[in-house]
Amino acid sequence: MNTPSSESVPVKALDPGLYIVATPIGNLGDITMRAVDVLRNVSVIACEDTRVTGKLLKAIEAKTRMQRYDDHASEDVRRRLVELAAREPVALVSDAGTPLVSDPGYRLVREARAAGVAVTSLPGPCAAVAGLTLSGLPNDRFLFAGFLPAKDKARGDVLEQLGGIDATLVFYETGPRLVRSLNAMAEAWPRREIAVAREITKLHEECRTGTPADLIRHYTAHPPKGEIVLLVGPPAEDAAVHDSDAMLRDALSEMSASKAAGKVAKLTGLDRQELYARAVEMKSQ
Template sequence: MQAPVETSVNTPANAVQPGHLYVVATPIGNLGDLSPRALAVLGGVDAICAEDTRNSAALLSHFGLRKPLLALHDHNEEQVAAGLVGRLASGESLALVSDAGTPLVSDPGFRLVRAAREAGLPVVALPGPCAAIAALSVSGIASDRFLFVGFLPAKSGQRRAALEDLASEPATLLLYESSHRIAEAATDLAAVLGTRRVCIARELTKLFEQSEVMAAADLPGWIAADANRGKGEFVLVVEGAARREAVAGGADVARILRVLVRELGASQGAKLAAEITGLKKRDLYEMSLTLGGKEEG
């Protein structure tokens, strides 16, 4: 990779240009993580598009900045994007921020960025904090290939179905979860992916930051052991499927095996799954034990 070019916030490399949309990553907790370049751009643009103007006003106030704030969230983005593109086309410079972290990563902004691109307007990234990447970097779980999933469905049945769909994915999974659902989500992870390693990271860069690695089956007990462990904002880094669990012939092995084991037992279920997928019966039998099958003597 090319060596970074060192600049100060006052150099032309950080100057705000007319008609540009700047996508600015902001701290996920520790305000010291706001980059000097981000600070310079937020102070130089004509206005800032914010997911929650109150949160962004507090951030700007901390750094002594006062800028017009324009609300841009899930409920109004479709309606306001065209007007914002019009402002860019007229020569105004705008910044896009979310409540925390990198915009568009489980946050609003996609419609605006796409509209600006379609209008031929420059869109500039100011990289910085991202909870998913921060958690991955400290998890000790494979980082060479990963899939950002974001928030799983709120209802348990839909959540388990989503996890079953992901069970054969070989890439590391990056999930977000809230304090309101972390205990239920942990129970579903344990049921579907019991032997997989999971890094549970909460309150990253904040005062009570914590990250632990364990088998998915141990997550519910770990959370229940201390009321504080269920508080905060969570990232779950989930180990990907082993090779034998991967998709074969377009079939979702975990889903097929789970159904067959439930109806036929571990041994017969694994035998039939082997005929369907072409995988080895012994590998499928071992996998069936992680999916709720009972060992047969």
């Protein structure tokens, strides 16, 4: 990788404050010149893992002091960083991508703002946005929902809560948990279009789309590694309306109108009360 040399980026004194710096999610060439400038010239870099950030600093020829700051950092560490940022420039980075997007840091930003410390955000790589652009799913409206819960019931509850939202849903997931999440989606939304984006910006970047069942078959046979962006297309309302009568008839053959309406609402994202009224009408015919 060709990184900016110390001569190619203008060295200037930075004002005191907290600088939120996005870092590459895979390809080191994605770092911005502004990020290089800031990381070289702040007094300290607050980071999740000094080993990970240390590799980046070596690549950009920066010798800045690092301070570990993650979800387990104490209030005292956070207070000291805010106090330092009031006098000197301090950077906040995550291991990869944009800090605070499903990463630690929001408490530090809140306390810095409350203390009157200037906060500056340097835009850059973000896996959620990169995955959205790769997927081909509607992107005029999307909801980022972070990582799904690890436990089956909690995961199912979250999917049920989000099922009716008319937007593309964006999750982060890990390779070992991907098929379990896809199985939960197959139960909740068997007809929704799903995209799995992985190895983003790296040599083997991949974005695979299909129904949950399609993707379960593929990733059961080809277990993925690393971190993944998992995207779910919005409810296809027209198709859902077209299919809902058939789905209600199937459900009514084995359960009450109320339960049938609840089941179809969960699968399609349609209004439960409207489905219940339709189910009652169908039962009376």
